[in-house]
Amino acid sequence: MYLQKRSRILRATPAIRSLVAETILRPTDFITPLFIDEGNGIKTPIASMKDYYRMSIDLTVQEVKELWSLGVKSVLLFVKAADETKDNTGQEAWNPEGLMQRAIKAIRDAVPEMYVMTDVALDPYSIYGHDGIVKDGEIVNDETVEALVKMSVSHARAGAHMVAPSDMMDGRIAAIRNGLEENNFTSTGIMAYSAKYASCFYGPFRDALDSAPGFGDKKTYQMDYANRTEAVKEAAQDVEEGADIVMVKPALSYMDIIRDVKNTVTVPVSAYNISGEYAMVKAAAEKGWIDENKAILEMLTSMKRAGADLIATYFSKDAARLLNG
Numbered sequence: 001m002y003l004q005k006r007s008r009i010l011r012a013t014p015a016i017r018s019l020v021a022e023t024i025l026r027p028t029d030f031i032t033p034l035f036i037d038e039g040n041g042i043k044t045p046i047a048s049m050k051d052y053y054r055m056s057i058d059l060t061v062q063e064v065k066e067l068w069s070l071g072v073k074s075v076l077l078f079v080k081a082a083d084e085t086k087d088n089t090g091q092e093a094w095n096p097e098g099l100m101q102r103a104i105k106a107i108r109d110a111v112p113e114m115y116v117m118t119d120v121a122l123d124p125y126s127i128y129g130h131d132g133i134v135k136d137g138e139i140v141n142d143e144t145v146e147a148l149v150k151m152s153v154s155h156a157r158a159g160a161h162m163v164a165p166s167d168m169m170d171g172r173i174a175a176i177r178n179g180l181e182e183n184n185f186t187s188t189g190i191m192a193y194s195a196k197y198a199s200c201f202y203g204p205f206r207d208a209l210d211s212a213p214g215f216g217d218k219k220t221y222q223m224d225y226a227n228r229t230e231a232v233k234e235a236a237q238d239v240e241e242g243a244d245i246v247m248v249k250p251a252l253s254y255m256d257i258i259r260d261v262k263n264t265v266t267v268p269v270s271a272y273n274i275s276g277e278y279a280m281v282k283a284a285a286e287k288g289w290i291d292e293n294k295a296i297l298e299m300l301t302s303m304k305r306a307g308a309d310l311i312a313t314y315f316s317k318d319a320a321r322l323l324n325g
Protein backbone atom coordinates (compact mmCIF):
# COMPACT_ATOMS: atom_id res chain seq x y z
CA MET A 1 0.00 0.00 0.00
CA TYR A 2 1.15 3.54 -0.73
CA LEU A 3 -0.83 5.92 1.44
CA GLN A 4 -0.41 9.69 1.32
CA LYS A 5 -1.95 10.05 4.78
CA ARG A 6 -1.62 7.73 7.74
CA SER A 7 -3.61 9.05 10.70
CA ARG A 8 -2.04 6.51 13.05
CA ILE A 9 1.33 8.31 12.87
CA LEU A 10 0.07 10.87 15.38
CA ARG A 11 -1.29 8.13 17.66
CA ALA A 12 1.82 5.95 17.80
CA THR A 13 3.27 6.74 21.25
CA PRO A 14 2.21 8.49 24.45
CA ALA A 15 4.63 11.32 23.65
CA ILE A 16 3.21 12.15 20.23
CA ARG A 17 -0.34 11.74 21.53
CA SER A 18 0.35 14.28 24.25
CA LEU A 19 1.98 16.64 21.76
CA VAL A 20 -1.12 16.75 19.56
CA ALA A 21 -3.79 16.55 22.27
CA GLU A 22 -6.33 19.29 21.58
CA THR A 23 -7.97 19.42 24.99
CA ILE A 24 -6.00 19.56 28.24
CA LEU A 25 -7.91 19.29 31.50
CA ARG A 26 -6.52 21.28 34.45
CA PRO A 27 -7.56 21.56 38.12
CA THR A 28 -8.29 25.24 37.48
CA ASP A 29 -11.08 24.19 35.12
CA PHE A 30 -13.16 22.98 38.04
CA ILE A 31 -15.76 24.61 40.26
CA THR A 32 -16.50 22.43 43.29
CA PRO A 33 -20.10 22.42 44.54
CA LEU A 34 -20.26 22.18 48.34
CA PHE A 35 -23.33 21.29 50.42
CA ILE A 36 -23.37 23.09 53.75
CA ASP A 37 -25.26 22.16 56.89
CA GLU A 38 -25.81 23.73 60.32
CA GLY A 39 -23.85 22.42 63.28
CA ASN A 40 -20.28 21.50 64.11
CA GLY A 41 -18.27 18.49 63.08
CA ILE A 42 -21.15 17.33 60.90
CA LYS A 43 -20.40 15.21 57.85
CA THR A 44 -23.53 13.52 56.51
CA PRO A 45 -23.34 11.03 53.64
CA ILE A 46 -25.81 11.55 50.79
CA ALA A 47 -27.34 8.18 49.92
CA SER A 48 -27.64 8.83 46.18
CA MET A 49 -24.23 10.53 45.91
CA LYS A 50 -21.70 7.98 47.12
CA ASP A 51 -18.56 9.51 48.71
CA TYR A 52 -20.13 12.99 48.76
CA TYR A 53 -21.18 14.72 51.96
CA ARG A 54 -23.09 17.57 53.44
CA MET A 55 -20.82 19.30 55.92
CA SER A 56 -21.02 21.90 58.65
CA ILE A 57 -19.07 25.11 58.14
CA ASP A 58 -15.99 23.99 60.14
CA LEU A 59 -15.51 20.85 58.03
CA THR A 60 -16.37 22.73 54.84
CA VAL A 61 -13.48 25.09 55.58
CA GLN A 62 -11.10 22.12 55.87
CA GLU A 63 -12.40 20.80 52.56
CA VAL A 64 -11.81 24.19 50.93
CA LYS A 65 -8.21 24.20 52.19
CA GLU A 66 -7.66 20.76 50.71
CA LEU A 67 -9.19 21.79 47.39
CA TRP A 68 -6.94 24.84 47.25
CA SER A 69 -3.86 22.68 47.92
CA LEU A 70 -4.86 20.46 44.98
CA GLY A 71 -5.04 23.46 42.64
CA VAL A 72 -8.83 23.87 42.56
CA LYS A 73 -9.57 27.58 42.73
CA SER A 74 -13.32 27.87 42.90
CA VAL A 75 -16.21 26.60 45.02
CA LEU A 76 -19.96 26.91 44.51
CA LEU A 77 -21.93 26.98 47.74
CA PHE A 78 -25.34 25.43 48.44
CA VAL A 79 -26.97 25.30 51.85
CA LYS A 80 -29.46 22.98 53.46
CA ALA A 81 -31.72 25.45 55.22
CA ALA A 82 -33.29 24.34 58.50
CA ASP A 83 -36.98 23.42 58.11
CA GLU A 84 -38.12 26.17 60.49
CA THR A 85 -36.52 28.85 58.28
CA LYS A 86 -38.52 27.83 55.19
CA ASP A 87 -41.51 29.84 54.00
CA ASN A 88 -42.99 31.18 50.75
CA THR A 89 -41.03 34.47 50.69
CA GLY A 90 -37.48 33.18 50.84
CA GLN A 91 -36.54 35.81 53.43
CA GLU A 92 -34.03 33.53 55.16
CA ALA A 93 -32.04 33.76 51.91
CA TRP A 94 -30.96 37.31 52.72
CA ASN A 95 -30.61 36.93 56.48
CA PRO A 96 -27.19 38.50 57.20
CA GLU A 97 -26.64 35.78 59.81
CA GLY A 98 -27.98 32.97 57.62
CA LEU A 99 -26.08 29.74 57.03
CA MET A 100 -24.96 30.83 53.55
CA GLN A 101 -23.71 34.20 54.75
CA ARG A 102 -21.78 32.64 57.64
CA ALA A 103 -20.29 30.02 55.31
CA ILE A 104 -19.12 32.65 52.82
CA LYS A 105 -17.40 34.63 55.57
CA ALA A 106 -15.75 31.56 57.11
CA ILE A 107 -14.38 30.40 53.76
CA ARG A 108 -13.18 33.88 52.76
CA ASP A 109 -11.42 34.24 56.14
CA ALA A 110 -9.77 30.82 55.99
CA VAL A 111 -8.72 30.75 52.31
CA PRO A 112 -8.89 34.34 51.03
CA GLU A 113 -7.68 33.42 47.54
CA MET A 114 -10.37 30.81 46.91
CA TYR A 115 -12.95 32.16 44.44
CA VAL A 116 -16.32 31.85 46.13
CA MET A 117 -19.50 31.47 44.07
CA THR A 118 -22.95 31.07 45.57
CA ASP A 119 -26.17 29.49 44.35
CA VAL A 120 -29.00 31.98 44.02
CA ALA A 121 -32.51 30.45 43.93
CA LEU A 122 -35.24 30.09 46.52
CA ASP A 123 -35.65 26.30 46.53
CA PRO A 124 -33.63 25.54 49.70
CA TYR A 125 -35.75 28.13 51.52
CA SER A 126 -39.12 27.33 49.96
CA ILE A 127 -41.76 25.30 51.80
CA TYR A 128 -42.82 24.20 48.32
CA GLY A 129 -39.33 23.24 47.12
CA HIS A 130 -39.71 25.60 44.17
CA ASP A 131 -37.13 28.10 42.95
CA GLY A 132 -39.57 30.99 43.28
CA ILE A 133 -42.50 32.40 45.20
CA VAL A 134 -45.75 30.43 44.73
CA LYS A 135 -49.16 32.05 44.22
CA ASP A 136 -52.27 30.06 43.29
CA GLY A 137 -50.13 27.13 42.27
CA GLU A 138 -47.94 29.24 39.99
CA ILE A 139 -44.32 30.29 40.37
CA VAL A 140 -44.55 34.07 40.02
CA ASN A 141 -41.73 35.71 38.08
CA ASP A 142 -41.40 39.35 39.04
CA GLU A 143 -41.79 39.00 42.80
CA THR A 144 -39.28 36.16 42.74
CA VAL A 145 -36.78 38.33 40.88
CA GLU A 146 -37.05 40.97 43.65
CA ALA A 147 -36.22 38.28 46.21
CA LEU A 148 -33.29 37.04 44.12
CA VAL A 149 -31.84 40.56 43.99
CA LYS A 150 -31.96 40.80 47.80
CA MET A 151 -30.37 37.37 48.05
CA SER A 152 -27.56 38.27 45.62
CA VAL A 153 -26.76 41.57 47.33
CA SER A 154 -26.68 39.77 50.67
CA HIS A 155 -24.21 37.19 49.31
CA ALA A 156 -22.03 39.97 47.91
CA ARG A 157 -22.11 41.74 51.26
CA ALA A 158 -20.97 38.55 53.00
CA GLY A 159 -18.02 38.35 50.60
CA ALA A 160 -19.08 36.21 47.64
CA HIS A 161 -17.00 36.87 44.53
CA MET A 162 -19.71 35.73 42.15
CA VAL A 163 -23.40 34.90 42.43
CA ALA A 164 -24.87 32.09 40.36
CA PRO A 165 -28.62 32.41 39.76
CA SER A 166 -29.97 28.92 39.04
CA ASP A 167 -33.68 29.80 39.12
CA MET A 168 -34.49 30.48 35.43
CA MET A 169 -36.83 33.45 36.10
CA ASP A 170 -37.01 36.03 33.31
CA GLY A 171 -35.07 39.28 33.69
CA ARG A 172 -33.16 38.25 36.79
CA ILE A 173 -29.68 38.88 35.42
CA ALA A 174 -30.37 42.53 34.60
CA ALA A 175 -32.14 43.01 37.93
CA ILE A 176 -29.30 41.43 39.91
CA ARG A 177 -26.71 43.47 38.02
CA ASN A 178 -28.64 46.67 38.84
CA GLY A 179 -28.96 45.62 42.47
CA LEU A 180 -25.23 45.01 42.74
CA GLU A 181 -24.41 48.36 41.09
CA GLU A 182 -26.86 50.25 43.32
CA ASN A 183 -25.21 48.76 46.37
CA ASN A 184 -21.70 49.44 45.13
CA PHE A 185 -20.72 45.81 44.58
CA THR A 186 -18.95 46.69 41.37
CA SER A 187 -16.59 43.72 41.42
CA THR A 188 -19.14 40.99 42.12
CA GLY A 189 -19.63 38.68 39.15
CA ILE A 190 -22.68 36.86 37.84
CA MET A 191 -22.56 33.32 36.51
CA ALA A 192 -25.96 32.81 34.90
CA TYR A 193 -27.45 29.36 34.66
CA SER A 194 -28.66 30.41 31.22
CA ALA A 195 -29.67 27.13 29.69
CA LYS A 196 -30.90 25.09 32.59
CA TYR A 197 -33.10 22.21 31.54
CA ALA A 198 -35.91 20.52 33.47
CA SER A 199 -33.96 17.32 34.05
CA CYS A 200 -34.54 14.04 35.87
CA PHE A 201 -30.80 13.98 36.55
CA TYR A 202 -31.16 16.50 39.42
CA GLY A 203 -32.70 13.82 41.66
CA PRO A 204 -29.67 13.12 43.88
CA PHE A 205 -29.05 16.86 44.45
CA ARG A 206 -32.61 17.26 45.71
CA ASP A 207 -31.91 14.41 48.16
CA ALA A 208 -28.79 16.24 49.31
CA LEU A 209 -30.66 19.45 50.11
CA ASP A 210 -34.10 18.00 50.79
CA SER A 211 -35.41 20.36 48.10
CA ALA A 212 -37.62 18.27 45.83
CA PRO A 213 -40.65 20.23 44.60
CA GLY A 214 -43.66 19.60 46.85
CA PHE A 215 -46.10 19.84 43.95
CA GLY A 216 -45.78 19.70 40.19
CA ASP A 217 -42.43 20.04 38.46
CA LYS A 218 -40.13 22.84 37.30
CA LYS A 219 -41.17 22.83 33.64
CA THR A 220 -42.72 26.32 33.70
CA TYR A 221 -39.30 27.84 34.34
CA GLN A 222 -36.60 25.31 33.45
CA MET A 223 -36.16 24.52 29.75
CA ASP A 224 -37.65 21.70 27.71
CA TYR A 225 -34.92 19.21 26.80
CA ALA A 226 -36.34 19.01 23.28
CA ASN A 227 -35.02 22.51 22.57
CA ARG A 228 -31.70 23.70 21.22
CA THR A 229 -32.16 27.13 19.60
CA GLU A 230 -33.84 28.41 22.74
CA ALA A 231 -30.65 27.76 24.73
CA VAL A 232 -28.67 30.04 22.47
CA LYS A 233 -31.32 32.72 22.83
CA GLU A 234 -31.25 32.43 26.64
CA ALA A 235 -27.46 32.63 26.79
CA ALA A 236 -27.25 35.63 24.44
CA GLN A 237 -29.91 37.42 26.45
CA ASP A 238 -28.13 36.79 29.75
CA VAL A 239 -24.89 38.16 28.32
CA GLU A 240 -26.76 41.27 27.21
CA GLU A 241 -28.26 41.60 30.69
CA GLY A 242 -24.80 41.51 32.26
CA ALA A 243 -23.77 37.89 32.88
CA ASP A 244 -20.00 37.40 33.19
CA ILE A 245 -20.19 33.63 32.62
CA VAL A 246 -23.05 31.61 31.13
CA MET A 247 -23.79 28.04 32.09
CA VAL A 248 -25.33 25.03 30.41
CA LYS A 249 -26.86 22.46 32.75
CA PRO A 250 -26.87 19.43 32.80
CA ALA A 251 -23.72 18.66 30.81
CA LEU A 252 -23.54 15.04 29.70
CA SER A 253 -26.77 14.89 27.68
CA TYR A 254 -26.34 18.48 26.50
CA MET A 255 -22.97 18.53 24.74
CA ASP A 256 -24.57 19.97 21.58
CA ILE A 257 -25.93 22.86 23.63
CA ILE A 258 -22.54 23.54 25.19
CA ARG A 259 -21.02 23.80 21.70
CA ASP A 260 -23.81 25.96 20.31
CA VAL A 261 -23.54 28.39 23.22
CA LYS A 262 -19.74 28.42 23.00
CA ASN A 263 -19.93 29.31 19.31
CA THR A 264 -22.33 32.17 20.01
CA VAL A 265 -21.20 34.08 23.08
CA THR A 266 -17.93 35.85 23.81
CA VAL A 267 -17.97 35.25 27.57
CA PRO A 268 -16.65 32.08 29.24
CA VAL A 269 -19.03 29.12 29.18
CA SER A 270 -19.44 26.76 32.10
CA ALA A 271 -21.12 23.37 32.22
CA TYR A 272 -22.57 21.66 35.28
CA ASN A 273 -21.67 17.99 35.55
CA ILE A 274 -24.66 17.41 37.80
CA SER A 275 -25.58 15.04 40.60
CA GLY A 276 -27.29 12.40 38.43
CA GLU A 277 -24.26 12.22 36.14
CA TYR A 278 -22.07 11.74 39.22
CA ALA A 279 -24.40 9.08 40.63
CA MET A 280 -24.42 7.06 37.39
CA VAL A 281 -20.63 6.86 37.29
CA LYS A 282 -20.46 5.92 40.98
CA ALA A 283 -23.13 3.24 40.63
CA ALA A 284 -21.58 1.64 37.57
CA ALA A 285 -18.11 1.73 39.16
CA GLU A 286 -19.44 0.15 42.34
CA LYS A 287 -20.74 -2.75 40.28
CA GLY A 288 -17.37 -3.05 38.58
CA TRP A 289 -18.91 -2.18 35.22
CA ILE A 290 -16.69 0.80 34.42
CA ASP A 291 -13.32 2.12 35.57
CA GLU A 292 -14.26 5.11 37.69
CA ASN A 293 -11.06 7.13 37.30
CA LYS A 294 -10.98 6.68 33.55
CA ALA A 295 -14.67 7.57 33.30
CA ILE A 296 -14.13 10.77 35.29
CA LEU A 297 -11.34 12.02 33.05
CA GLU A 298 -13.07 11.00 29.84
CA MET A 299 -16.32 12.70 30.83
CA LEU A 300 -14.72 15.93 31.99
CA THR A 301 -12.40 16.14 28.98
CA SER A 302 -15.41 15.61 26.70
CA MET A 303 -17.24 18.49 28.35
CA LYS A 304 -14.25 20.76 27.85
CA ARG A 305 -13.88 19.55 24.25
CA ALA A 306 -17.58 20.34 23.69
CA GLY A 307 -16.82 23.94 24.64
CA ALA A 308 -16.96 24.28 28.42
CA ASP A 309 -14.28 26.64 29.70
CA LEU A 310 -15.23 25.75 33.28
CA ILE A 311 -16.92 22.70 34.74
CA ALA A 312 -18.85 22.53 37.99
CA THR A 313 -18.32 18.95 39.13
CA TYR A 314 -18.54 16.75 42.22
CA PHE A 315 -15.48 14.96 40.81
CA SER A 316 -13.17 17.96 41.05
CA LYS A 317 -11.13 16.62 43.97
CA ASP A 318 -10.74 13.19 42.36
CA ALA A 319 -9.96 14.69 38.97
CA ALA A 320 -7.45 17.16 40.41
CA ARG A 321 -5.67 14.28 42.18
CA LEU A 322 -5.60 12.25 38.98
CA LEU A 323 -4.30 15.18 36.96
CA ASN A 324 -1.67 16.08 39.54
CA GLY A 325 -0.46 12.48 39.26
Ligand code: PBG
Pocket residue numbers: 119120121122123131166167201202203204205206218273274275276
Ligand atom coordinates in the same frame (compact mmCIF):
# COMPACT_ATOMS: atom_id res chain seq x y z
C1 PBG B 1 -31.82 24.51 42.31
C2 PBG B 1 -30.65 23.77 41.78
C3 PBG B 1 -30.69 22.45 41.34
C4 PBG B 1 -29.38 22.11 41.01
C5 PBG B 1 -28.58 23.22 41.24
N1 PBG B 1 -29.39 24.24 41.70
C6 PBG B 1 -31.79 21.49 41.29
C7 PBG B 1 -33.05 21.90 40.66
O1 PBG B 1 -33.13 22.82 39.86
O2 PBG B 1 -34.05 21.27 41.02
C8 PBG B 1 -28.98 20.76 40.51
C9 PBG B 1 -27.55 20.38 40.69
C10 PBG B 1 -27.28 18.94 40.53
O3 PBG B 1 -28.16 18.12 40.23
O4 PBG B 1 -26.09 18.57 40.72
N2 PBG B 1 -31.90 25.85 42.07
